[in-house]
Amino acid sequence: MEEYRGVWVFIEQNDGDIEGVSLELLGAGRKLADKLEVPLAGVLLGNAIQSLSSEIIAYGADVVYLIDHPVLKDYRTESYMKGIMLLAEKYKPEIFLYGATPNGKDLASAVATDLNTGLTADTTMLDVDLEKRLLEASRPAFGGNIMATILCKKHRPQMATVRPKVMKALERDTSRTGNIIEEQITLNEDAMRTKVLKIVKDVTKTASLADAHVVVAGGKGMGDLQSFQLIHELAETIGASVGGTRDVVEAGWLPHELQVGQTGETITPKVYFAIGISGAIQHVVGMKNSEFIIAINKDPNAPIFDVATYGIVGDAMEIVPKLIEQFKELRKEKGGEVSYV
Amino acid sequence: MHIVVCVKQVPDTKIIKINPKTNTLDRRSAPAILNPYDAHAVQEAVKIIKMVGGGTISVLSMGPPQATEVIKKSIEIGADKGYLISDRAFAGADTLATSYALSKALERISKEEPIDLVICGLHAIDGDTGQVGPGIARRLDIPPVTNVIEVSELNEKEKTILLKRKIANGYQLIQADYPCLLTVGKEINEIEYSPLPNMIKAARYEPVIWTVNDLENVNRPQLGLKGSPTIVGKMFTPPKPEGGMKLEGNSDEQVKQLIELLTDKQDLFFTHVN
Ligand SMILES: Cc1cc2nc3c(=O)[nH]c(=O)nc-3n(C[C@H](O)[C@H](O)[C@H](O)COP(=O)(O)OP(=O)(O)OC[C@H]3O[C@@H](n4cnc5c(N)ncnc54)[C@H](O)[C@@H]3O)c2cc1C
Ligand SMILES: Nc1ncnc2c1ncn2[C@@H]1O[C@H](COP(=O)(O)O)[C@@H](O)[C@H]1O
Numbered sequence: 001m002e003e004y005r006g007v008w009v010f011i012e013q014n015d016g017d018i019e020g021v022s023l024e025l026l027g028a029g030r031k032l033a034d035k036l037e038v039p040l041a042g043v044l045l046g047n048a049i050q051s052l053s054s055e056i057i058a059y060g061a062d063v064v065y066l067i068d069h070p071v072l073k074d075y076r077t078e079s080y081m082k083g084i085m086l087l088a089e090k091y092k093p094e095i096f097l098y099g100a101t102p103n104g105k106d107l108a109s110a111v112a113t114d115l116n117t118g119l120t121a122d123t124t125m126l127d128v129d130l131e132k133r134l135l136e137a138s139r140p141a142f143g144g145n146i147m148a149t150i151l152c153k154k155h156r157p158q159m160a161t162v163r164p165k166v167m168k169a170l171e172r173d174t175s176r177t178g179n180i181i182e183e184q185i186t187l188n189e190d191a192m193r194t195k196v197l198k199i200v201k202d203v204t205k206t207a208s209l210a211d212a213h214v215v216v217a218g219g220k221g222m223g224d225l226q227s228f229q230l231i232h233e234l235a236e237t238i239g240a241s242v243g244g245t246r247d248v249v250e251a252g253w254l255p256h257e258l259q260v261g262q263t264g265e266t267i268t269p270k271v272y273f274a275i276g277i278s279g280a281i282q283h284v285v286g287m288k289n290s291e292f293i294i295a296i297n298k299d300p301n302a303p304i305f306d307v308a309t310y311g312i313v314g315d316a317m318e319i320v321p322k323l324i325e326q327f328k329e330l331r332k333e334k335g336g337e338v339s340y341v
Numbered sequence: 342m343h344i345v346v347c348v349k350q351v352p353d354t355k356i357i358k359i360n361p362k363t364n365t366l367d368r369r370s371a372p373a374i375l376n377p378y379d380a381h382a383v384q385e386a387v388k389i390i391k392m393v394g395g396g397t398i399s400v401l402s403m404g405p406p407q408a409t410e411v412i413k414k415s416i417e418i419g420a421d422k423g424y425l426i427s428d429r430a431f432a433g434a435d436t437l438a439t440s441y442a443l444s445k446a447l448e449r450i451s452k453e454e455p456i457d458l459v460i461c462g463l464h465a466i467d468g469d470t471g472q473v474g475p476g477i478a479r480r481l482d483i484p485p486v487t488n489v490i491e492v493s494e495l496n497e498k499e500k501t502i503l504l505k506r507k508i509a510n511g512y513q514l515i516q517a518d519y520p521c522l523l524t525v526g527k528e529i530n531e532i533e534y535s536p537l538p539n540m541i542k543a544a545r546y547e548p549v550i551w552t553v554n555d556l557e558n559v560n561r562p563q564l565g566l567k568g569s570p571t572i573v574g575k576m577f578t579p580p581k582p583e584g585g586m587k588l589e590g591n592s593d594e595q596v597k598q599l600i601e602l603l604t605d606k607q608d609l610f611f612t613h614v615n
Pocket of ligand 1: 219261
């Protein structure tokens with residue numbers, strides 16, 4: 001196992017744009033690599049993407065492993081995993097991180113199988129046990145408000161997928177230097193069993209929830225679908241997007257795209273209203289990095305108050321209409337729209 | 342056309358209740374159900390078989406003997422046959438060991454009738470990893486296509502299937518050669534009401550049950566706890582962030598304070614556009 005050294009981050013790029021989570025992972029990976037006193041590498045696959053290497057270095061990498069090939073133009077499990085296997089078997093990293101995006105999860109699952117190693121899904125905290133050189137990948141555990149730390153003691157590399165928007169990217173620093181190591185690969189399009197015929201980008205609700213500055217989220221505490229309309233009304237009044245908990249989605253009050261949390265979206269708006277939301281860990285991991293969190297809950301012991309900047313203990317049925325009224329007043333006073341800057 | 346759907350029995354996390362003070366979960370309150378995503382996987386198999394005009398749907402589960410329940414549930418939705426692999430040797434498996442055991446069972450099933458498609462759920466609501474599907478595909482050396490949101494065409498002559506696959510901000514239109522493995526989420530279809538004959542069949546149905554001895558070429562150290570590289574190190578309550586400020590007074594006062602905090606004092610929130 002000693003031959004495995006270094007921390008690697010899979011750099012996911014779509015059409016030459018690096019996914020945000022990859023930069024966040026370079027930030028998180030930098031800390032792990034410094035602790036372990038090993039280099040941090042970004043692993044970049046694609047077609048005509050060499051120019052991204054300097055970006056990867058600017059965001060913290062010491063090394064970029066690069067494979068550039070026309071067959072790697074669009075993400076596909078079979079071609080990408082061939083590239084990753086080639087690099088991992090040759091250079092043997094001890095830790096290998098991927099963004100928990102559809103592609104990152106897909107790739108990591110396939111690679112872990114071929115490398116016969118452990119993979120922790122949807123990690124939200126990363127650390128290392130220096131003495132044993134063990135990656136401590138923690139994720140919300142099934143059930144309670146509890147985190148479980150997953151370890152992979154006897155297999156290398158230690159792999160994890162990490163949720164977007166929970167780690168922090170470093171400041172871009174173009175004065176940083178690093179090595180670029182390019183590998184050649186033999187891939188034949190005709191031998192591929194999957195073809196990407198086209199890619200359709202759709203900027204729908206998910207994107208608007210993900211990018212919203214202000215989110216008004218409601219939970220099961222709203223009581224029923226009709227009372228949940230108050231959430232929509234408040235959101236409309238202040239120009240916010242609507243979100244909700246899984247329980248609300250399962251009750252059919254909101255579509256799945258608007259679910260915030262471990263199995264929904266992870267978001268970091270400036271202001272997040274959590275109304276009638278208990279604050280289960282699976283929900284909290286999706287919103288806790290919001291700048292201001294305002295919780296309204298009638299139970300003073302609800303865990304949501306632990307993450308809230310401002311908390312109101314009270315009945316949402318009473319508070320929310322008053323809030324709406326006050327915000328409407330404010331809008332009138334200011335003579336027009338209210339919005340976040 | 343022979344489709345095998347992997348189905349898992351999971352505790353109903355919707356019903357499971359957590360005591361927020363002790364952080365313990367009340368397991369008694371959680372009935373075991375068919376993983377909701379796997380129900381959609383079975384439903385999609387039913388749709389595909391209808392689309393091509395005939396074929397067999399088998400379901401495969403690994404778990405304790407009670408897992409026959411989720412096989413029966415799958416028969417209700419429209420599966421023809423069910424297999425359960427159940428053995429102490431499989432216990433304690435993480436995703437790597439699970440995909441190994443399931444792939445060995447799939448090899449055995451394919452001897453009875455060659456498999457064209459394997460469908461898995463996007464993830465299981467208990468472990469919640471989504472790693473088992475791609476793992477099975479690698480072991481069987483068939484291409485995995487995860488996050489499929491639509492199966493639009495199947496060409497039996499060319500042995501190709503046309504799929505939409507969800508990605509970060511949109512979808513890929515993919516043509517895959519089959520046999521291949523798909524994973525599907527909830528948006529792919531609506532679960533239909535089970536027709537009466539299915540219900541009757543399900544009630545009486547006895548799945549095929551295999552132990553580890555019924556599977557061929559099994560490397561035992563790759564199974565169960567022994568074959569699982571990951572272990573749970575510790576459980577802990579996440580460090581609590583700075584407890585915020587609770588606003589005092591009656592509801593009118595609370596609302597007033599909040600608005601002030603968000604506007605004047607912090608100068609954070611509302612500004613006049615133009
Ligand atoms: C594997 C797994 C993944 C999960 N993923 C997610 C996820 O992505 N997102 C997610 O949200 N959840 C997720 N969950 C579910 C999560 O554990 C919680 O069950 C869920 O977040 C609770 O939703 P809730 O807060 O709306 O409902 P509840 O927990 O029922 O809370 C309702 C709250 O409303 C309060 N309330 C009641 N009436 C009023 C009133 N009149 N005024 C004010 N307050 C009131 C109550 O005091 C209570 O705190 C997941 C669970 C598991 C096991
Ligand atoms: N024990 C099991 N038996 C049958 N199928 C399983 C089992 N575990 C996982 N699967 C399949 O793999 C999918 C993803 O599971 P997971 O990787 O655990 O999130 C599930 O939706 C099932 O289709």
